[in-house]
Amino acid sequence: xxxxxxxxxxxxxxxxxxxxxxxxxxxxxxxxxVEEWQAHVxxxxxxxxxYAEHWHHSGGCRRWLVVKRNTATHxxxxxxxxxxxxx
Amino acid sequence: xxxxxxTARPALANAAxxxxxxxxxxxxxxxxxxxRLWQALARPGTDPAPLLAYGAGPCPxxxxxxxxxxxxxxxxxxxxxxxxxxxxxxxxxxxxxGRVRVSLSGPSAADLLAKGTAVNLALLPEGGAAQTLxxxxxxxxxxxxxxxxxxxxxxxFALSLWDELILLGREYGIGAxxx
Ligand SMILES: [Zn+2]
Numbered sequence: 001x002x003x004x005x006x007x008x009x010x011x012x013x014x015x016x017x018x019x020x021x022x023x024x025x026x027x028x029x030x031x032x033x034v035e036e037w038q039a040h041v042x043x044x045x046x047x048x049x050x051y052a053e054h055w056h057h058s059g060g061c062r063r064w065l066v067v068k069r070n071t072a073t074h075x076x077x078x079x080x081x082x083x084x085x086x087x
Numbered sequence: 088x089x090x091x092x093x094t095a096r097p098a099l100a101n102a103a104x105x106x107x108x109x110x111x112x113x114x115x116x117x118x119x120x121x122x123r124l125w126q127a128l129a130r131p132g133t134d135p136a137p138l139l140a141y142g143a144g145p146c147p148x149x150x151x152x153x154x155x156x157x158x159x160x161x162x163x164x165x166x167x168x169x170x171x172x173x174x175x176x177x178x179x180x181x182x183x184x185g186r187v188r189v190s191l192s193g194p195s196a197a198d199l200l201a202k203g204t205a206v207n208l209a210l211l212p213e214g215g216a217a218q219t220l221x222x223x224x225x226x227x228x229x230x231x232x233x234x235x236x237x238x239x240x241x242x243x244f245a246l247s248l249w250d251e252l253i254l255l256g257r258e259y260g261i262g263a264x265x266x
Binding site: 009012057060062063081 | 225
């Protein structure tokens, strides 16, 4: 796992300061079938390669971030605030 | 009448004091008075400048994330007055009871801190602050001078942090004292 995460607010910090929530996935509609919700909550790919995850900077600025990284090379491609681009 | 009366007592009242480790004063650790410590949250894009009026001492306003600050030191006015003056852009909450501050100073203070945090202290300017982990403890770290820092920690962890700082400071010679 990548050990230094460049937080857009705090600068480079060790992964120990963060809590990983998991893959960035579109949320199903509230009235979607239970199978769809089941898959959204529990089923995950475990890709070798590029991956986008929600990380919480729990030991720092306490912002939710989107970390795009490569699970094979440990390269971190980008880290942005999860609220970026939202209304 | 309750069986036990609650008594206000400094969190570091019984902390170890004196000189530890090698002779010389590489680092001085000081427990600071438990005076004002407020947290401020702002709506996105709000200018933090009006907050400055409510702290005192070196580095009174500590940025701990987007739209989040600690306001520290003895200042004038009450929380209610400040809240009224700063509404609706800011929300304040009193954390004086919840966090404790200590100062760490001396020629080896930065070397000691570098053992516990990954914040690049060479890039932390005077008056700058960072929310980070020191070992496993969450702290608000601020540089208050070229060789002077302040650490704010949750009250229940204050003694633990104090003892750890002494342990890590022995190789430089560390003096620990109440304010
Ligand atoms: Zn951060």
